[in-house]
Amino acid sequence: MKKYDAAIVGGGHNGLVCAAYLARAGKRVVVLERRDRVGGAAMSEEVFPGFRFSVFSYVVSLLRPEIIRELELPRHGLHILPLESTLTPLREGAKAGDYLAQWNDHDQNRRELARHSPRDAEAYDEFGLELHQMARLIKPILAIAPPDPTSLHPRELVDLARLARMFRNIEKKKFNALWRLLTMSSAEYLDAWFEGETLKATKSASGIIGTMLGPRSPGTAYVLLHHYMGELDGVFRAWGFAKGGNGSVSAAIAAAARSFGAEIRTSAPVQEILVESGRAKAVVLEGGEEIRAGIVVSGADPRRTFLGLVGEKHLPGEFVESIRRFRFRGSSAKVNLALGELPDFTCLPGRGPHLRGAISISPSIAYLERAYDDAKYGEISRRPYMDIVIPSMLDPAMAPPGKHVMSIFVQYAPYHVNGGWTDARREALGDAVVDTLAGYAPNIKSAILHRQVVTPADIERVVGLSEGNIFQGELSLQQMFFLRPAPAWARYRTPVDGLWQCGAGTHPGGGVMGASGRNAALAILGGHA
Amino acid sequence: MRFHAIVIGAGVDALVAAHLLARRGRQVLVVEERAPASRDFGWVPSQVVGELGLALAVDAPDPWATALSQDGGKLELWRDVRRTSDSIRRFSERDAQRWPDFCRRMAALARLFEQLYLETPADPLNLRFALRVRGLGREGMVDLMRLLPMPVAELLDDWFECDALKGALGAMGILNIRQGPRSSGTAFRFLHHHVGSPEGVFRPPRTDLGSRLRQRPGVEVRTSKVEKILVKSGRAHGVVLDRGETLEAATVISGIDPRRTLLELADPAWLDPELARAVGNIRRRGVAARICFDTSMKSTVYAPSLDYLERAYDGVKYGRVSERPYLEAHPTPQGTEVHFQYVPYEANGDLAATARRLLPGLENAQVASILGPADLEREEGWPEGQPYHAELALDQALWMRPLPELAQYRTPIQGLWLCGPATHPGGGVAGAAGYNCAQAILKEKN
Numbered sequence: 001m002k003k004y005d006a007a008i009v010g011g012g013h014n015g016l017v018c019a020a021y022l023a024r025a026g027k028r029v030v031v032l033e034r035r036d037r038v039g040g041a042a043m044s045e046e047v048f049p050g051f052r053f054s055v056f057s058y059v060v061s062l063l064r065p066e067i068i069r070e071l072e073l074p075r076h077g078l079h080i081l082p083l084e085s086t087l088t089p090l091r092e093g094a095k096a097g098d099y100l101a102q103w104n105d106h107d108q109n110r111r112e113l114a115r116h117s118p119r120d121a122e123a124y125d126e127f128g129l130e131l132h133q134m135a136r137l138i139k140p141i142l143a144i145a146p147p148d149p150t151s152l153h154p155r156e157l158v159d160l161a162r163l164a165r166m167f168r169n170i171e172k173k174k175f176n177a178l179w180r181l182l183t184m185s186s187a188e189y190l191d192a193w194f195e196g197e198t199l200k201a202t203k204s205a206s207g208i209i210g211t212m213l214g215p216r217s218p219g220t221a222y223v224l225l226h227h228y229m230g231e232l233d234g235v236f237r238a239w240g241f242a243k244g245g246n247g248s249v250s251a252a253i254a255a256a257a258r259s260f261g262a263e264i265r266t267s268a269p270v271q272e273i274l275v276e277s278g279r280a281k282a283v284v285l286e287g288g289e290e291i292r293a294g295i296v297v298s299g300a301d302p303r304r305t306f307l308g309l310v311g312e313k314h315l316p317g318e319f320v321e322s323i324r325r326f327r328f329r330g331s332s333a334k335v336n337l338a339l340g341e342l343p344d345f346t347c348l349p350g351r352g353p354h355l356r357g358a359i360s361i362s363p364s365i366a367y368l369e370r371a372y373d374d375a376k377y378g379e380i381s382r383r384p385y386m387d388i389v390i391p392s393m394l395d396p397a398m399a400p401p402g403k404h405v406m407s408i409f410v411q412y413a414p415y416h417v418n419g420g421w422t423d424a425r426r427e428a429l430g431d432a433v434v435d436t437l438a439g440y441a442p443n444i445k446s447a448i449l450h451r452q453v454v455t456p457a458d459i460e461r462v463v464g465l466s467e468g469n470i471f472q473g474e475l476s477l478q479q480m481f482f483l484r485p486a487p488a489w490a491r492y493r494t495p496v497d498g499l500w501q502c503g504a505g506t507h508p509g510g511g512v513m514g515a516s517g518r519n520a521a522l523a524i525l526g527g528h529a
Numbered sequence: 530m531r532f533h534a535i536v537i538g539a540g541v542d543a544l545v546a547a548h549l550l551a552r553r554g555r556q557v558l559v560v561e562e563r564a565p566a567s568r569d570f571g572w573v574p575s576q577v578v579g580e581l582g583l584a585l586a587v588d589a590p591d592p593w594a595t596a597l598s599q600d601g602g603k604l605e606l607w608r609d610v611r612r613t614s615d616s617i618r619r620f621s622e623r624d625a626q627r628w629p630d631f632c633r634r635m636a637a638l639a640r641l642f643e644q645l646y647l648e649t650p651a652d653p654l655n656l657r658f659a660l661r662v663r664g665l666g667r668e669g670m671v672d673l674m675r676l677l678p679m680p681v682a683e684l685l686d687d688w689f690e691c692d693a694l695k696g697a698l699g700a701m702g703i704l705n706i707r708q709g710p711r712s713s714g715t716a717f718r719f720l721h722h723h724v725g726s727p728e729g730v731f732r733p734p735r736t737d738l739g740s741r742l743r744q745r746p747g748v749e750v751r752t753s754k755v756e757k758i759l760v761k762s763g764r765a766h767g768v769v770l771d772r773g774e775t776l777e778a779a780t781v782i783s784g785i786d787p788r789r790t791l792l793e794l795a796d797p798a799w800l801d802p803e804l805a806r807a808v809g810n811i812r813r814r815g816v817a818a819r820i821c822f823d824t825s826m827k828s829t830v831y832a833p834s835l836d837y838l839e840r841a842y843d844g845v846k847y848g849r850v851s852e853r854p855y856l857e858a859h860p861t862p863q864g865t866e867v868h869f870q871y872v873p874y875e876a877n878g879d880l881a882a883t884a885r886r887l888l889p890g891l892e893n894a895q896v897a898s899i900l901g902p903a904d905l906e907r908e909e910g911w912p913e914g915q916p917y918h919a920e921l922a923l924d925q926a927l928w929m930r931p932l933p934e935l936a937q938y939r940t941p942i943q944g945l946w947l948c949g950p951a952t953h954p955g956g957g958v959a960g961a962a963g964y965n966c967a968q969a970i971l972k973e974k975n
Contacts (some may be wrong), residue, residue, distance in 0.1 A: 027629060045705070069642075150667040150670045164659070176929060176933040179653075180924045182678070183678065188812065218712050218924075219714075219920065233597070325687050366847065376843075377836070476679075483671075487674070488671075
C-alpha cells in the first residue's frame, strides 16, 4: 500500500491549489475527487451536444494573482478573456426602454454615466478610489492564517500583535471607512455616493451575490468589496471569463499540481476520514479502499467534513456546536441556455459590444429588495436578479457555429424553498427567469434550443456544497476571519491532529479565489502564511 | 448676561451635562424649545445618579413584559430568572433550561458595555480596550465577536425555539431602527438595550430623570428656540434666540441632533466639505408612532415571532405602514402608551384600530393622541421622528457615533460640543452621553 504525505479530500479548485503547493514543496500528495472530473463548482461540461457550459461558477476575477504566478497557470492552459462591460436594461418607470452601460474604458464609461447623472459621473472615480484603497487594506489579510484572539499561546500572541500593528498602521480615516464597509448595507453605502437608482442597484448587486441578504441588509457592503478585490492587481482587469469555461481554471491548476508530482484520482468518493486515537490516519473510499497518509486535508465544506466524514464522536462538543450553527442557506441558482440566435435587447437592438460583457437585470434597489422579500419566506423570486454572460461571444468554441451559450446567475432561489425542490419547482424557476428576460429581450423564448436549470439543491447534490452555498458557508461578518468556520479553528487546523481544512469554508472564503487552498498549504508546510 | 456655557435642547443628556458643569461652578443656561412630559426611556448609569446625588423613581414592572403569542397565549417574563424559566416551560422545556445560561452570558457582555458607555468611545485598536475585552475570558470573547455583527434573529435562533420568547427579545434588536431582525448588527442593538438592566431583564427602564433635573436648582432653564450658533474665527461664542436676543458664552453644548446643529444652526462653511457631506448623510429615520390611550394596561409586547417582526419591516421599505406591526404597550399615569413600529415618516391609516385589534385590554379605550414620526419631530424635536437622533447601527455606533470626527463630543468648531443621544453611547441609555461630554469639557478646561 502506497503511503502518501497528504491525502486531499475533494478536487475543487481549493483542493487542487493546496495539492499543487504541497507537491511543489516535495510532498507526496493524492487528491481524491468524488466525481469523474476535477473542479468541483469550477468546471465545464458539454451539457447539450456541441454546447459547453461553465455549469456552476462562471466568471473569474478573484483567483489570487500570486497563485496564477506561482503555479504558472498560463503555462498550464489558463487564458482569461476580459468582460468589457455591464449592461443594465430598463423596462419600467421613467427610463423605460433606456439602459445603463458601464464600460471598462474610462472615458466611454464617464460619458455614459453623465448621460444619466453628471453628479454620479463625478463621484464615480472617487468611489472607485475608495474601494480600491479598501481592497488594498484587505488584500494582505486574505493571505494570512487568522490568529485566535482568545488564545494565550505565544505564537498566537505574536501573530495578533503583528495583525494589530498592521491595523494600527492604517490611517484612522481609512480604518473607519473599512469599518463602514464591513457593517453597512450596500444600498446605504452607495446612497452616500450616488443618486442614480440603476447605477446603485447594479453596483449593490455584487453585494448580494451568494448571500441570503438583500441590498438593504447590513453586511452586504462587505460582499461588494469582496467582489471588488479582483480588480486590483492589473493581472486581469475587472471580471473575466476563462477560455473553455471555468473548468479550464481547474484543469490548469490540476495540470500544475500534476507537473509537481501530485496524483489526482477522480471517481474516488471519500466516505470517511479515519481517526484513530485523536489522529487522522487515512481516508476510506466508498467501496472500502483505505488510503493512508501522513495528514488528511479536506476541501469539502465544514459541515460535510466534520459532521459527515469525520463524525461528531471524534470532536469536542463545543466545536460540533459551532459547526452545526455555521450557516449555509444557499440562495443562488444557474440557468444555462443553448441559443439558436443571440438575444435582441429592446433597449439596444442588434449585435453590439454590449453582448460581449455582462448583462445585469437589476433596474432598481427596490427590485432587488423585492426579489429578496420573496426568498425570505421561502419563495423563488418572482422577478429575480440575474447576471448574464454569453461566453460564446468571447470563446466561439463553446457553441456550434452561429449558435450561442448563455449563462444566467439567478437570485434568489432559496435552498429551503417552501415544499422543497421538485422538478416542477425547478421548471418554475426556469420559467421565471426566461419570462423576466423576455421582458427585456423578447426574442429569447424562440431562441432557446435547450435549457438547464441548476438549483441550490442540485448544487448540493452534484458538487457537494452544503445547502448549495456557493461560498461554502455564508460570508457574513460573524462567519469570517477568526470565526471561519469556528472560533479558535480558523488557522486551517482542526481539533483532530493531522486533519486540516483547505476549502472556502475557511478564511477568506469563496468566489474561486484559491486563497484558502494556498493559505492551508502554507500553514501545513509550516511557512508563515 | 454672559454665561460660561449655553446648552441647547433639553433632553436628559443636555440636562445632565448642564448640571454637571454647574456643580463645578459654571454659570449654565439651558435653552429648550419645549419640556417633554413623558418619562425618560433608558438606563441611568449609577455614575450619573451618584455624581448628581439624585433619588430617581425607576419603573421596575414585574413581569417586565408579557409577551403575546400568535394564538393568544401569554408568556410572562419576570425579573426573577427562575420564575421566567417556569413561564417559558409551558412553551418549551428546552428553552426553559437554556434561559438562565443565556441571561448569564448576555449580562456578562452587558457589564463590559456598561464600562465602555461611561467613557469617550474607545479606539478599537487601543491596547487597553483589547485587554479589557480579553478580560471577558474565552467564552465571553467569542460571544462578543460573534454577536456584534450578527442579526438578532440568528442569535436567538441559536438559543431558543419558542416564537413568542424570540419575538419579545428580538424586538429590542429592531427598536427604533429601520431594519428587521434578520439584518446584521441587530444583535448588538439587542445587547445595547440590555446594558444597565439586571440579569434576565431585557427592557430598559423608564425614569423621572428629566423632570427631576428640570426642577433642580443651579441651572437656569429658558423656554425658547435657538436660531443660530454664533461662530467667530472658528470659535463658538454664543447663540441667537428666535426673539433676536443674543446670548454670549464661551462654550455652547448642543443636545439636539448633529445635522441641525452643524448644518443649520452653525454656518456649515466652518466644516470641511467632506465632513459636511458626511454630517448630511447621518441616517436618522424614525420608524415608530406613539399612541396614547386613556385606559391603563400592563407592560405588554406584541411581537409573536421573529418572522412576524421581519414581515412588519417589509412594508416600510416601500413606504407603507406595517399592517401587522410590532407593538409595545406600557402604563403611564394617564393610561397606556403604545409604541407602534414600523411606520414611514408620514404615517397614515388607522393605527389606533390596529393597536386595539392586536392588544387585548384596549378594545374600548379612547385615543388621547397619535404621533407619527413627522409629529414626533415637531412635538419632541426628534429629527425625522428618530428618538436617538442618529440611527443606532454599527456604522453609527461606538467610536463611529455619529461620525468618527464627532465621536469625542467635540466638533471642528472650537467651543461647540455635542452631547445628545446622537453621540456615544446613544439613545436607550439616559444621561451617559451628557455625562461623557461634561467630563470631556471639564478635562479640557483644567
